[in-house]
Amino acid sequence: MEVKRRRDSSGQFSDNSDHDCEESSLKCNECGKNRAIMARYSEGYGTEEECGQSDPQRESDADADVEDADTRQQIVGSLQRISSRKRRRQRVTRQDTTESEDDGGQSRQNHRWSLRLSPHRSPSRTILEESVSQVRPLVICHCNPAEVSDLGISAVLEFAYTGIITNLTRGSLPQIQAAALYLGVPRVLKLCKEEKERQEKNDSEMKIKERNSGISAEEQKKVSLQAIRKLWDKRVGCDVEVEAEGRIFNAHRVILSASSDYFRAMFGSGMKETQQESVSLLLMGAPELEALLHCCYSGHLLLGWGCIFELTSTALQFQFQTALSLCLNFLQQEMDAYNCLDVAAFAEAYEMLDLREMAEDFTLRHFEDVAVTEKFQDLPVEKLKAYLRSNCLCVKSELSVFRAVVSWINADTMARVKEARDLMRTVLFPLMTFTEFREVKVITSWPRVSDRDLYESLFEEFCTNTFHSYSDFRTYLPKETLVLVGGEKITENLDKRLPCGEIWFSNAFHNHVGLMKRIEWKKLGDLPEKPRFCHSAKVMGGKLYVVGGRHYYGKDDMMKCAYRYDTIQNNWQRLADMNEKRGNFALLVVDGKMLAIGGNKDIEENIESVEVYCPITDSWSFVQPLDQSLSSHAASVWNGEIFISGGFDSRYQCLESMFLYHPEKGTTYLRDMSQSRAQHCMETLKDCLYVAGGVSGVGGQLFDQLACEIFDPVNNCWCAIMSMSMPHVSAASAVLEGKIYVIGGYCHEDYSDTKVIHRYDPAMQHWENLCRTPGSNTHIAACVLAVPHHLRQ
Structure with a gap:
């Protein structure tokens, strides 16, 4: 040749x-x-x-x-x-x-x-x-x-x-x-x-x-x-020189055009640059051009807070869409209390509405952390007022709001003290305790303001509303909501239990005086066809899936049907049935698919099979089974891996095991829990798995388990945390905004319902008693779902 x-x-x-x-x-x-x-x-x-x-x-x-x-x-x-x-x-x-x-x-x-x-x-x-x-x-x-x-x-x-x-x-x-x-x-x-x-x-x-x-x-x-x-590194095939701030970079026109709509138009629409061997970019910095070229050829973009805003604005201006996507991902994922206000200001300047909304939402939901940063003191007064009046403002008490206002005014007292009265109107002083209100007297030290008059008016407001504390509260609207599906409840005359088909969601959280909290529940709808309990519910792709369970108390009343609820369209869709009937089983979402793990197919027989549901094909298929029959166990996903704890075996013995499950490889056992446990809850939060509630078995007898513990999957070890104040057997659980909610259940000792919701805050390391459940109490399924705005008004 x-x-x-x-x-x-x-x-x-x-x-x-x-x-x-x-x-x-x-x-x-x-x-x-x-x-x-x-x-x-x-x-x-x-x-x-x-x-x-x-x-x-x-x-x-x-x-x-x-x-x-x-x-x-x-x-x-x-x-x-x-x-x-x-x-x-x-x-x-x-x-x-x-x-x-x-x-x-x-x-x-x-x-x-x-x-x-x-x-x-x-x-x-x-x-x-x-x-x-x-x-x-x-x-x-x-x-x-x-x-x-x-x-x-x-x-x-x-x-x-x-x-x-x-x-x-x-x-x-x-x-x-x-x-x-x-x-x-x-x-x-x-x-x-x-x-x-x-x-x-x-x-x-x-x-x-x-x-x-x-x-x-x-x-x-x-x-x-x-x-x-x-x-490109060897300059082979480079057919254009790009100049920025006096530095020249060699590149391929086709790569630039593939990576940037700006260069696509430049080289593909007959502009003079089409015929030029060199192109000068007057509005781009050399470091930004070098980084973006590296991204075009490697797919990598080295990002940090020292350069992120310059790179993002350059990628936006010159239409490097993939680089811009990487920059936006960085801003969203690396946002914290120290830079969220900068991100919000940047997004507002460049009219990035989604990024701005996310940054402001982060600021409101982490307000107490943001309020102690230096950036907070630079906020314009109107922006500060908007934050303080928002229903998305997340604070433990009104004292946090008051301290934020004082901090902002003290940053430039002479210029800002004139805003004190307007800002104090955003603080709900009647929700303070007497101990908290003592701190308000600090405002009397401010100059150039009738401090005594302001303080006395605030004290008067505090006193006149003290005895109406239940009707006064600060409303907080979380971005997502807790959703409670089905379950069973005792009839009003206390003569029997009945399955329930109601679906409730937590519309808002109310902060009352001191530590008193309450959840505002709203009804989302009812389950299609029959009510159910002992079922499972999960959210996948923004839609609610309800699977399995039983509709009554007979031996053959277990179900294998599955439904999907679209909150936007407000409709239910019947999906393919599972291959086996299941109740008291675990349902997880992993890699865009759902796994139904174990359970019982009637009141006497547990099963070891595992099925996976593919939403694309609307079909269930068997995968590697468990190494033993299991029901009333708990399962959760950490770092893409499936962890399963406790449960009842085929002889209905309560287990203390903890193991990894893989749909292809099967079971790998880990360190056991300190005590046996079944009908309990397990949730993943940050780097640990939290186990709470349920029953334990000793000598063939079951008793309520109040102790709680956490599992470290990296070190394969357990440690105890604060115990619960009351039993939660067959309760529901979910994680919302970094806190664990344990909902309902019953007491095994006397079979009375536990009609309360407990919340665990890892930062405070204690359980809070929030409020009563809205409907059913036992065998509920809970998950976290984004409910459309029109349903929350």
Whole structure:
């Protein structure tokens, strides 16, 4: 094979069109036959020898380090755009690479560097159909025109752009193999070899991803992007210089266009920069350009609070969408009490409504922490008033609000003391205790204000409302709500228990005088068809799922039906039934699927089976069962792993076990709990799993378990925390805004209902007695759900 470039009479590369390149003078020096023609960018592709003798294997080798989730997002978006550019090539007047065949006159346009990288075709970003200023022909000659077919080249190009070959069959294998061998694509050759071996073994059921030797299309794309970055590091194929603040950076137009809509318009709409070898950016800083270019080629963006606002504004201005997404993710995930006000101000300046809403919501829900920072003292007075009047303001008591106002005024007393009266109106002094109100006297030290009059008016307000404390409260609206589903309750005349089909949600929290709290409950609706108890409920994809349970007390009253409730549409949908009836089982959401674990299928028999529900196919399928039958156990997810504690075995013995469960690998036992436990609750909060309530078994007898403990999954150890003041057997539980709620249940000793809700605050390390349950008390299912705003008014 011989590779040549066409030159004009002066010895320079000519700027002829593709049609000009197909004249009779382009013949192979050895056989005289027509040669395949490839057009390419005129700038930055290296020497003739480099282009003709490049080692595909060397160029395709890439670092195998695993990239994070944000990098994968960059990778997927990049190659999809590059691939879309190839699909839309007929709309482009000229591209950087064309390829033609003399057998049948087939012609194909592609990106030159994509062919060189076809061992890996990875994400770069939306690739633009940009116009190219100077295109010079590159001629690839082969003596046997049948050696490389259109089908073979198509397969190689498909792999280069997508990471897979969909038409790798027995009939196409020789042609694809020939094209890969001719073009020097070792990874395609490897796929062909593996496919041939499979065919010889008559393995006709192999899936496409299995053909990739365990390497997925996304991983193939990742390696391609890494290889593209290597070309950029070596300045191979760079066809434009970008200048910012006097620094010059080399890049590929196609990569810039794929990564930025700004450059896409610049290079693809006939602007003068289309013909220029250098582009100056007057409004972009050199550090920002360097970071964004690195992101375009690697999928990584090094972020920190020292540069995040500059990078975000630059990515927004120059429309680097993936980089902007990474910046916004950083701002949302790394936000804390010390920078949330900066994020809110930045979002307001750039009219980023979603980010602003999130930052202000964070400020309100962490107000006590934010109020002690220096940034808080710089708040404009109107913004401070808006925060203090908001129903989303989360404070333990009115003393916290008062202290925040005093702190803000003391930051510039002479200028701000005039705002004291208006700001004090946002403090609900009647909700203070006498001890708390003593601190209010500090305002008498402020200058230039009738301190005594202000203090006396506040004291009068405090005293006149003291005896109406239950009607005075500060309302707090959490972003999400506790939802209670079904259960059973005792009739009004206390003669029997009945299943319940009501669904309630916590609309608001009321802070009364001192530590007194109350939850405002509203009814969301009723369960479809029959009421139920001993069931499970979870939220997945913003929708409520209710599964299994029993509708009455007979042996055959267990159910296997499942329903989904859409709060936006306010409708129920009947889903596929489970394969087995289940009650007193655990239901978890893991990786976008639900797992129904164990339970009992009637009042006498526990089961060990586990089923997984796929919402896409609306189907249940069995996975690896538990190693023993189990019911009334508790399960929770930590770091993507499933932890299961306690429960009753097949002989209804109360267990003290704690183990890991994997749908494919099965059970791995961990350190036991300090005592046996069943009909209890277990929730994940931060880095620990909290266990509370239930019953314990000693000598064949069951008794109420008031002790609580937490499990450290990293160190595989347990430790005790504050015990509960009353029993919660068969209670519901959920985590809302960093606090654990244990709802209802009953007392095993006398079978009386526990009609209260307890909340555990890890920061305070104690249980709070909140209020009574709104409806059912036992065998309830609880979860956390975002209820539409119109239902909360």
